[in-house]
Amino acid sequence: MTSSGSPSDVASGDVVLVVVDHQGTTVRNPALELLTAARAIGRPEAVWLGGDAPAGAALETLGTHGAGVVHHLAVDPGGLLPAQVAQVLRVAVEATGARTVLLTSTFENKEASAHLAFHLGAGLVVDAAGVERDDDGALVTVQQAFAGTWTLRSVVTAEHAVVALKANAVPAEVVDGAPVPQVVAHPVVADASVGGATLVERTERPVSERPSLTEAQVVVVGGRGTNGDFSAVEDLADALGGAVGATRVATDEGWIGHEAQIGQTGVTVSPRLYVGAGVSGAVHHRGGMQSSGTIVAINNDPEAPIFEIADYGIVGDLTTVLPQTAAEVRRLRAESGEA
Amino acid sequence: MKIVVCVKHVPDVQADRRFTDDGLVDRTQGDGTLNELDENAVEAALALAEAHGGEVVALTMGPADAEDAVRRALQMGADQAVHVQDDALAGSDVFATAAVLAAAVRRLGEDAPVDLVVTGMAALDGLMSVVPSLLAAELGTSQATLAAELAVEDGAVRVRRDLDDATEVVRAPLPAVVSVTDQSNQPRYPNFKGIMAARKKPVTTWSLADLGVDAGAVGAAGARTRVLQATPRPPRENRVLVTDDGGAGTQLAAYLVQNRLV
Numbered sequence: 176m177t178s179s180g181s182p183s184d185v186a187s188g189d190v191v192l193v194v195v196d197h198q199g200t201t202v203r204n205p206a207l208e209l210l211t212a213a214r215a216i217g218r219p220e221a222v223w224l225g226g227d228a229p230a231g232a233a234l235e236t237l238g239t240h241g242a243g244v245v246h247h248l249a250v251d252p253g254g255l256l257p258a259q260v261a262q263v264l265r266v267a268v269e270a271t272g273a274r275t276v277l278l279t280s281t282f283e284n285k286e287a288s289a290h291l292a293f294h295l296g297a298g299l300v301v302d303a304a305g306v307e308r309d310d311d312g313a314l315v316t317v318q319q320a321f322a323g324t325w326t327l328r329s330v331v332t333a334e335h336a337v338v339a340l341k342a343n344a345v346p347a348e349v350v351d352g353a354p355v356p357q358v359v360a361h362p363v364v365a366d367a368s369v370g371g372a373t374l375v376e377r378t379e380r381p382v383s384e385r386p387s388l389t390e391a392q393v394v395v396v397g398g399r400g401t402n403g404d405f406s407a408v409e410d411l412a413d414a415l416g417g418a419v420g421a422t423r424v425a426t427d428e429g430w431i432g433h434e435a436q437i438g439q440t441g442v443t444v445s446p447r448l449y450v451g452a453g454v455s456g457a458v459h460h461r462g463g464m465q466s467s468g469t470i471v472a473i474n475n476d477p478e479a480p481i482f483e484i485a486d487y488g489i490v491g492d493l494t495t496v497l498p499q500t501a502a503e504v505r506r507l508r509a510e511s512g513e514a
Numbered sequence: 515m516k517i518v519v520c521v522k523h524v525p526d527v528q529a530d531r532r533f534t535d536d537g538l539v540d541r542t543q544g545d546g547t548l549n550e551l552d553e554n555a556v557e558a559a560l561a562l563a564e565a566h567g568g569e570v571v572a573l574t575m576g577p578a579d580a581e582d583a584v585r586r587a588l589q590m591g592a593d594q595a596v597h598v599q600d601d602a603l604a605g606s607d608v609f610a611t612a613a614v615l616a617a618a619v620r621r622l623g624e625d626a627p628v629d630l631v632v633t634g635m636a637a638l639d640g641l642m643s644v645v646p647s648l649l650a651a652e653l654g655t656s657q658a659t660l661a662a663e664l665a666v667e668d669g670a671v672r673v674r675r676d677l678d679d680a681t682e683v684v685r686a687p688l689p690a691v692v693s694v695t696d697q698s699n700q701p702r703y704p705n706f707k708g709i710m711a712a713r714k715k716p717v718t719t720w721s722l723a724d725l726g727v728d729a730g731a732v733g734a735a736g737a738r739t740r741v742l743q744a745t746p747r748p749p750r751e752n753r754v755l756v757t758d759d760g761g762a763g764t765q766l767a768a769y770l771v772q773n774r775l776v
């Protein structure tokens with residue numbers, strides 16, 4: 176991603192609030208990507224929702240990725256509905272006078288973004304793949320549309336902007352010699368009755384040993400062609416240090432949890448490497464993976480539509496190709512001494 | 515119960531979808547359909563009306579063709595339909611869309627209050643998934659979105675929603691806005707009887723003036739974002755297709771290493 180020629184001083188001085196995605200005290204990678212992206216469009220300041228303020232390694236990481244200040248809002252985001260999250264975020268927007276807010280583009284955040292933009296009168300862009308400034312300092316976003324077959328560049332014409340960025344859109348980069356950010360606490364009272372809805376119950380899914388699907392640099396996906404046996408898919412994912420994904424057919428069949436579904440009605444992924452095995456490449460599935468860096472497909476039908484978008488296609492049986500690939504990857508790694 | 519179900523007319527996902535030179539979704543190809551995910555919304559609305567009694571009104575905002583979307587909802591079993599159509603709406607963003615849909619819901623509530631607004635989880639053209647939240651904000655009601663399961667009981671709607679890292683149960687007192695996912699039900703297919711009956715069902719057309727919405731606040735003029743450029747993605751280069759002769763897995767591993775993907 177490039178920032179345009181010479182962003183005006185006003186633009187580079189503008190506070191850009193970055194809502195930090197974190198798991199307990201661990202900052203998740205997409206938050207670091209957002210901070211990196213924010214540096215190209217202004218002066219990033221982090222917003223941390225959580226019982227405790229970030230400290231130690233978490234605070235340092237936010238600093239090394241460009242956050243000059245961390246705004247702490249003492250509420251548990253897991254206990255809030257989207258309208259309430261927006262209400263809490265408004266406290267930070269008002270306190271800083273920030274005109275731009277960046278979030279990670281999850282379903283929950285898209286809803287919170289909508290409420291926040293509604294109240295700020297802001298322009299709203301979700302599932303963005305990049306942000307930059309035009310020569311006049313206006314915010315420009317890049318998005319993929321129509322199952323990744325089109326690229327849109329849009330300018331935000333409102334004074335405020337709320338942008339939800341996809342994970343893996345911008346690689347996280349550190350700033351040399353960045354100081355540990357200052358933490359500013361803001362009083363918050365989350366109105367339990369925004370709109371009158373209540374969160375009756377929230378069950379966190381157990382954290383997997385594998386990287387999370389949206390954040391992973393490598394995703395190995397199984398479809399109907401696995402016939403229900405995901406072991407070869409999982410094994411290759413582990414050999415590559417990747418996450419496991421699935422098509423809707425595979426999740427509907429109950430072969431793997433619904434949270435693994437990639438596509439228009441599931442998770443959107445943009446890993447460096449996508450491997451699809453026994454996946455036909457239906458448009459609904461493509462919508463969630465077509466912006467991946469390199470696409471590899473293994474399918475025994477040479478006519479499968481996924482071959483139209485694959486960088487590397489293998490017409491073959493996944494039950495032989497996957498284990499062979501995994502074994503060879505492990506062997507090559509051992510050979511190069513990084514096993 | 516009075517239920518309004520919002521349905522959108524979108525270009526068929528299986529067709530060659532395009533943007534116009536102005537960066538708007540090209541809706542002139544004539545291959546538009548009811549947004550597939552709104553079939554789930556219609557199904558949810560019909561099932562609730564069947565279980566609790568009441569009426570289902572299908573609501574759409576869009577150009578002339580959009581009437582097809584509410585027609586399809588009528589064929590599935592909705593009782594009546596409203597089509598908001600006005601030249602000033604071209605180029606509307608999600609805020610204008612929500613404001614106009616909310617104005618139509620309020621107008622529909624003048625004779626008997628609307629208890630529930632049901633929407634799909636996303637329109638398959640823009641895939642924003644934000645109109646339901648904006649509708650709730652416009653109407654000042656509670657929301658229970660992305661329902662994989664829903665039920666109305668004790669004057670509230672209760673939904674289960676599956677998010678990336680958690681599953682939630684949300685209770686929203688009526689009136690409320692709910693959006694439903696494609697996991698929530700299996701949409702019924704209109705039968706011959708339904709198709710015939712739909713011909714006699716009323717479709718009311720409202721303009722912005724009918725709704726008292728200021729034309730300057732909607733359409734391209736009122737939009738808070740403007741598309742600068744829409745470009746088709748160039749085809750991927752250097753694509754390789756091999757047929758497994760027994761060593762394709764080994765070759766793939768070499769390719770991955772060569773391209774520093776491992």
Ligand SMILES: Cc1cc2nc3c(=O)[nH]c(=O)nc-3n(C[C@H](O)[C@H](O)[C@H](O)COP(=O)(O)OP(=O)(O)OC[C@H]3O[C@@H](n4cnc5c(N)ncnc54)[C@H](O)[C@@H]3O)c2cc1C
Nearest residue numbers: 398399400422423438439440453455459460474475476493
């Ligand atoms: C509203 C709506 C939303 C949807 N949303 C999504 C979504 O978000 N995500 C999604 O994935 N789908 C979604 N779908 C479903 C989508 O349309 C397809 O049905 C689905 O993606 C197909 O899954 P598949 O590729 O696993 O199965 P299939 O299309 O059946 O393909 C299986 C493939 O496996 C190959 N195969 C079989 N055996 C082998 C073998 N031994 N080795 C190698 N290859 C083999 C076959 O040749 C075939 O190409 C949605 C559908 C609708 C209507």
Ligand SMILES: Nc1ncnc2c1ncn2[C@@H]1O[C@H](COP(=O)(O)O)[C@@H](O)[C@H]1O
Nearest residue numbers: 520521575633634636637642643644645
């Ligand atoms: N123009 C429209 N007319 C009627 N309903 C709409 C319109 N746009 C969006 N919706 C509803 O809002 C849902 C989510 O849309 P979106 O936020 O655009 O992805 C859709 O599934 C529809 O139910």
